[in-house]
Structures are given as structure tokens and as C-alpha cells.
Amino acid sequence: MQIEPEDLVPAAAATATATVRPGAGAELRVMALQQFAAVGFAGTSLQQIAASAGYSKSSVLYHFASKDALLGEVLTPAIERLEAILGGFTSTSENAASRHRFIEDFVDFLLQYRLEVHVLINQAQSLKGIAVIDRARALIVRLGDALCQEHATTIDRMRFGVALGGAAYSLVAGLTFFDEDITPTDDLRPALITLLSELLAPVAVRTTQPRK
Amino acid sequence: MQIEPEDLVPAAAATATATVRPGAGAELRVMALQQFAAVGFAGTSLQQIAASAGYSKSSVLYHFASKDALLGEVLTPAIERLEAILGGFTSTSENAASRHRFIEDFVDFLLQYRLEVHVLINQAQSLKGIAVIDRARALIVRLGDALCQEHATTIDRMRFGVALGGAAYSLVAGLTFFDEDITPTDDLRPALITLLSELLAPVAVRTTQPRK
DNA sequence: GCAGGAACTGACCGATCGGTCAGGTAAGGT
């Protein structure tokens, strides 16, 4: 890993050609993300990424130092967004309102970065050496701790895992099983909020209420 | 690694047999399944599978016609078990008892074939051409139809997706995030049954539980 | 002893992998 040469809108701010050029780097990131989510990081070749964006393999390696670095740049925005959400949640006093607010933020995060989340959730274990992946793993552990706190029973931990894995699955992989072109985001958001509230609320209530 | 293949199959080879041979083939299936679940089908090479079992790559291709065929033999037992469970469920009249019975069977299935399920759930879309994968995809769609029936609102479908993806995730991928060596199966089973009942029961008995 | 089959392997094949390198092209500043 190293510092990337530079590709983020250098000429865009320079002159008025910004409208014509969306930027090769950004375009490659999008195509790479789609392929990583569809067939996995190991199953995606630089050749395929380049071809799907209309470039050559050498161009990909010009914009990104390596395949690993490309993965890092693809996933980093999602990780930073989630870190911000988690930071905002842990810095406030925990109650039903703050937890509901967190779930709403988290659902919006899932909807915006669904492909990134899918890659992180399903391939984190197989990409353990890569820096951005380790960072994401640590973040997910922190997320679990923040929601479950110290006295984590098996079912509490599993509520978190099911909510996380289930949301990631149903937003990407699950849709491919049935004919899609359905399920607009407007429909998905309230459904997800309801489901995650059901799954995660008991974990919260447990910390405030003595017993049931 | 280690493993001397001969002490695993001493007597089995003695008697003539038309059935499936326990021995090298079974051992290779186990190692292949672990690798497929850990690093993905595309990320697993025949070389790695062979080495982890103490054989050569040629041996793998002697026992299995191809890498795809190996995947097929690895996943088929799980698919057939799930087909049997689903068949038993759809052939009975649907009520709360039969549905609870189905969830118990399904949880036991998940626990027994957790690696196979993980592979199917997370890699089905990227392996679409392979016969056993297409068979599993059709089965999962049938499973969703059986549980959701015709009046499938977005949240109902999502309950099924979250339950399926969440269970598969928390049984394999989720465990690797936290310190494992915990979560014995005895603990997992009732927790899973509780969670899946919560998620899937409302789909069945929409009229019973008007939440909040 | 010997024939024959099952189990297993090394050598090898064409294709593709991630990655390097030299060079080409167009735009801009001077």
C-alpha cells in the first residue's frame, strides 16, 4: 500500500471540461465495486474491470497502485461514513431516542453503501491481510460492542449478527434470487428500519430494564 | 499439515463397493468445503485443496471430474436435505405447529450444513452457470414462496431474506469477527429458533401479532 | 506368477493472473 498518484478530479476544478469528464478513476471505482460485489474480489480480474469501463488493464494500474489499493479506495468512503455514524452514536447518552436515530442513520448507510457493505460482510474473512479490510473488521467489532455492551448473551450477539448479515444479504444477494426491478428504495427503508428495530431493540432494552 | 490417508480408509477399500467411498474423496470434499467457505470458490485453487488434504492436484482431478464437479458433490447433500425438509413442510397443512416444526428442522439443517449454506447464500450469484448452484437457487426461491405465500409485501419478503442471510452469516462469517472458541451448538440452537420464529412467524400468522 | 483395476503422481499444456516498463499522445505553461 502507498499513496496513490492522484486521480480525484484534478482537472475538474481546473477548467470547464468537468462535465464531459466524470473522471476515469471514479468510473473505474464504480465498475470495480460492482464486480467485487457480484463475483468477489478474488473472482474479479483487473482485465474485467478495465474492459467494463472501456479502458485497458494498464490504465487501471496507472490510477491505482495495485488491486489491493483499488479495493481500499473503493471501500474507504463507506467505512468512514460508518465510523462517523458510530462515533455520533457512542458520544451521546444511550436511550430509546438515540438508538432509534442510530438505526435510521444505519439504514440510510446500508442503502447508500449497499454494495460496499456486501463486500465487507461477505469477504472480510477471506481478505484479512488487506489494510482496509482489517480496519473495517475492527469497526464492525466496535459496532457490535456498542450495541450489545459487555454482558452479551449468545442470543444478543446473534441478534446483531443476524441484523447485520441479513440486511447486507437481502439488499444485494437476496434481490438476485427473485426478479428484481422491483423493491424501490422508498419501500425498503421503512421495512429495514422496522426489522432492525425489532432485532436490535431488545439488546438495548436489556441494558436499561432489569429483567422481564 | 499431516494426515496419512491410509489409516482413514483401511477396511473400506477391502470390500467391493458401488456406493460412495469414504476415504480420500470424502477427505477432499471436507477440505474443499472449508476453503470454499473461507476464501470463496474463485479464491480456492485445486492446488490448495490438494495440499490441505495431503494429496497432489492430480489426485483431486482423479476423484472429481473438474472443479465444478467437486463443488457439486460438496453441496449436493445439503441441497437434498433442504429439499426433503421443504417437501415435508409443503405436504402438510399449514398451521402454527407445523411451521414451528419446520423452523426447528430448518435450524438443525443450518447447524449441520452451515458451511454449505454459507457458500450457497454468499456465492450463488457469482456461480450462476454451475448446475448445482442453479438447483439451489430454484430451491431457495421455492422456500421463499412456501414461507411468504402469494401476498408478499416488501417487509415480508425481507423478513425471509434477513432470516436466511442473517442466519448464514452469523453461523460462519460472524463468528470470525469476535473471538470464537465460544458459542457451542447447544447455545446456538435455541437462540436461532427464537430468532427465526420472530422473523418468520409474522409472515405466516399476520393476523395474530399486531406489533406495537 | 500374473493380469487388471484403482489410487495416485509428476510433467506438461494453454490461458490468464497481477504487475512492470517504455513509449505514445494531447494539453498547457513558458
Add this chain to the structure above:
DNA sequence: ACCTTACCTGACCGATCGGTCAGTTCCTGC
């Protein structure tokens, strides 16, 4: 005009991929 810089590419590299094939070893039935 000249040089620099950003962008992009084809040719090439060693390694590894899935798969084929000829051959060796060992066991069993005759």
C-alpha cells in the same frame, strides 16, 4: 517552438490457474 505533465496503452514478465496424460505403485482375483 519546447518542455512538462497527465493519461493511456501494448508488450512483456514470472507465477499460477484448471485440466490432460502417461506412467508408477499397490492390491486383489485367478
